[in-house]
Each structure stands twice: as structure tokens, then as C-alpha cells.
Amino acid sequence: MNVLIVEDEELSAERLQNLIRNIDPDIKVLAIIPSVFDTIAYLQNTEKTQPDLIFLDIHLEDDNGFRLIESQNLMIPIIFTTAFDDYLLRAFKANSIDYLLKPINPLELQASLAKFKRIKAMNSIESGEQVYLESVGKYKDRFLVTAGSRIFSFKTSEIAYFTIEERATFLRLFDGRHFAVEYSLEKLSQMLDPAEFFRINRTMLLSLHAIREMYAISAGKLKIDLNPATATQTYVSSERMAEFKSWLGK
Known part of the structure; x- marks a missing residue:
């Protein structure tokens, strides 16, 4: 080293x-x-x-x-x-x-x-797993994360959404806990099942099951309440609105 x-x-x-x-x-x-x-x-x-x-x-x-x-x-x-x-x-x-x-x-x-x-060892394992998943056409169903000296493994079904906060990517679980992850939202969009996760704007990729309520603010603006709740209001970006509605209707 x-x-x-x-x-x-x-x-x-x-x-x-x-x-x-x-x-x-x-x-x-x-x-x-x-x-x-x-x-x-x-x-x-x-x-x-x-x-x-x-x-x-x-x-x-x-x-x-x-x-x-x-x-x-x-x-x-x-x-x-x-x-x-x-x-x-x-x-x-x-x-x-x-x-x-x-x-x-x-x-x-x-x-x-x-x-x-x-x-470093975990990242090598995860990189190998990702190559395998992509080769067999499957999506990622588990994430390894660290907090201090502790290591956790979470099923993708436990994740409510991913966010960008000050140039770092975080995942938030349905139980409210959040952890930093090494992937960008763009990479995560490729790794996760598109039937379950959708990137609603530049800083958020969410699970279908995290959506609690939706409000049409105007013809081109949609506000979403999530579970768990976010510190600020969450909106679907206008350029993703049509695709988002199509995703919801699948």
C-alpha cells in the first residue's frame, strides 16, 4: 500500500x-x-x-x-x-x-x-458483485455502508431514498437512519430496479414506497411528501414530470 x-x-x-x-x-x-x-x-x-x-x-x-x-x-x-x-x-x-x-x-x-x-476490501467485493449483477441482468438488492468502525448491510427494500447533500451521496432508510455511500445518483439509477426507484430531480432518487402524498401545485409542478419526511419540501423537476407520471402509472 x-x-x-x-x-x-x-x-x-x-x-x-x-x-x-x-x-x-x-x-x-x-x-x-x-x-x-x-x-x-x-x-x-x-x-x-x-x-x-x-x-x-x-x-x-x-x-x-x-x-x-x-x-x-x-x-x-x-x-x-x-x-x-x-x-x-x-x-x-x-x-x-x-x-x-x-x-x-x-x-x-x-x-x-x-x-x-x-x-477497500468491501469496495473490491462490491465492485465484483456489480460486474456480476450487470452481466446477468439483475439489479442491486443490498448495500454495504460504514459508520465509524461499524459496518452495516441493508436490503434495497429498506431504503426510502438517496439524496445529494453538499456533494456527498446519502441513503435514508425507512426507519430514519442515514448513511453516506460512495455512488453517484447517476450510477445508482443504473444499479437499481427502475420499477422501484425513480430520480425525481437533480438531488434525489426515491423508492416508490417512500411516497406518502402528492400535491399538484401548478400545471408543471408537483410536490411530494415522503416517508420518512425530508427537512425541506420535495418537488419533481419539470423536465422529469411526464416520465415520473408514466412511471407511477406502470
């Missing part, structure tokens, strides 16, 4: 590197980089070995670590390493693996690395 350490404090970077090597000697630290600018240059260099995982400090010498994620639309898994706990929610929304406070506890680091390996 190859990792990149993005850290502008030399002692902190060296300590982290030593901890990683002590936990797993097979992990290769590709480089220690002190800035957002230099990290972008590294990642854009096609001759460089790309990391499987990035350890990212938030306050770097030239910018905020989140700038790296936003500017590159970064999809490489990240473990945040910082002296501040103010960014925990933002880190979660960035689909991070974990959030470690300095000075880093070796046991917490070991747990974070183990979590990354579990998630």
Missing part, C-alpha cells in the same frame, strides 16, 4: 511516518509534502506513483488542506491529522476515512489503517 503524508511540521511528519512503519512495514510512504501547491503538483504528475491513501493536515504552510480536495475533486481516501477538532463535520462530508487529533495515538492510527483496509 502506498501513502502520501501532507504535513508542514517536520517533526510531526517524521513521527507519523515512523508510526506507520511500526504498525505495518509493508506500507510505503511515497513522500512527505508540506503544502497544497506541491501536493497538487505531485498528484498531477503522471510519472509519480499515486497514493492509495493520503494523511492530510488541515493547516498547511500555504493554504487549508480542504483546498486540495476541492480544487482537485479528490477521490483518494483521506485520514485527516490535525491539532484542531473544529473541522470534524467538514471532514466527514469530504468522505474521509478518519480524523486523528495530534499528537497521534498509535492505537488510533492502527485502527484507522485497519478501517481503511476493511473499506
Whole structure:
């Protein structure tokens, strides 16, 4: 496994590197980089070995670590390493693996690395399952999700809808719980049975069974009440209205 350490404090970077090597000697630290600018240059260099995982400090010498994620639309898994706990929610929304406070506890680091390996293994399994499902013409009927160190498996029939919230995708169960997932709504639309799920607008893909009531607001606008309820009002986009009505009538 190859990792990149993005850290502008030399002692902190060296300590982290030593901890990683002590936990797993097979992990290769590709480089220690002190800035957002230099990290972008590294990642854009096609001759460089790309990391499987990035350890990212938030306050770097030239910018905020989140700038790296936003500017590159970064999809490489990240473990945040910082002296501040103010960014925990933002880190979660960035689909991070974990959030470690300095000075880093070796046991917490070991747990974070183990979590990354579990998630990587699960994604490999799910990718294989998807290839198989597509090859035999079936739709996905179960999802694996994580919450902290816990792993859950849910039947598709337990899912009320999928939403986009601040560029991340979440599923919400009929019992009200919600979890982040790695798929885009476009990909989910291809994976799920179109008789059961419909994408009503840019940010929501819902189950037929989540619809509680519908209201015609105007000739071209339809409001939907869902179970479980959403925090804001839900509408079918005008360009999807005809297809939605046809879907309901099947």
C-alpha cells in the first residue's frame, strides 16, 4: 500500500511516518509534502506513483488542506491529522476515512489503517458483485455502508431514498437512519430496479414506497411528501414530470 503524508511540521511528519512503519512495514510512504501547491503538483504528475491513501493536515504552510480536495475533486481516501477538532463535520462530508487529533495515538492510527483496509476490501467485493449483477441482468438488492468502525448491510427494500447533500451521496432508510455511500445518483439509477426507484430531480432518487402524498401545485409542478419526511419540501423537476407520471402509472 502506498501513502502520501501532507504535513508542514517536520517533526510531526517524521513521527507519523515512523508510526506507520511500526504498525505495518509493508506500507510505503511515497513522500512527505508540506503544502497544497506541491501536493497538487505531485498528484498531477503522471510519472509519480499515486497514493492509495493520503494523511492530510488541515493547516498547511500555504493554504487549508480542504483546498486540495476541492480544487482537485479528490477521490483518494483521506485520514485527516490535525491539532484542531473544529473541522470534524467538514471532514466527514469530504468522505474521509478518519480524523486523528495530534499528537497521534498509535492505537488510533492502527485502527484507522485497519478501517481503511476493511473499506477497500468491501469496495473490491462490491465492485465484483456489480460486474456480476450487470452481466446477468439483475439489479442491486443490498448495500454495504460504514459508520465509524461499524459496518452495516441493508436490503434495497429498506431504503426510502438517496439524496445529494453538499456533494456527498446519502441513503435514508425507512426507519430514519442515514448513511453516506460512495455512488453517484447517476450510477445508482443504473444499479437499481427502475420499477422501484425513480430520480425525481437533480438531488434525489426515491423508492416508490417512500411516497406518502402528492400535491399538484401548478400545471408543471408537483410536490411530494415522503416517508420518512425530508427537512425541506420535495418537488419533481419539470423536465422529469411526464416520465415520473408514466412511471407511477406502470
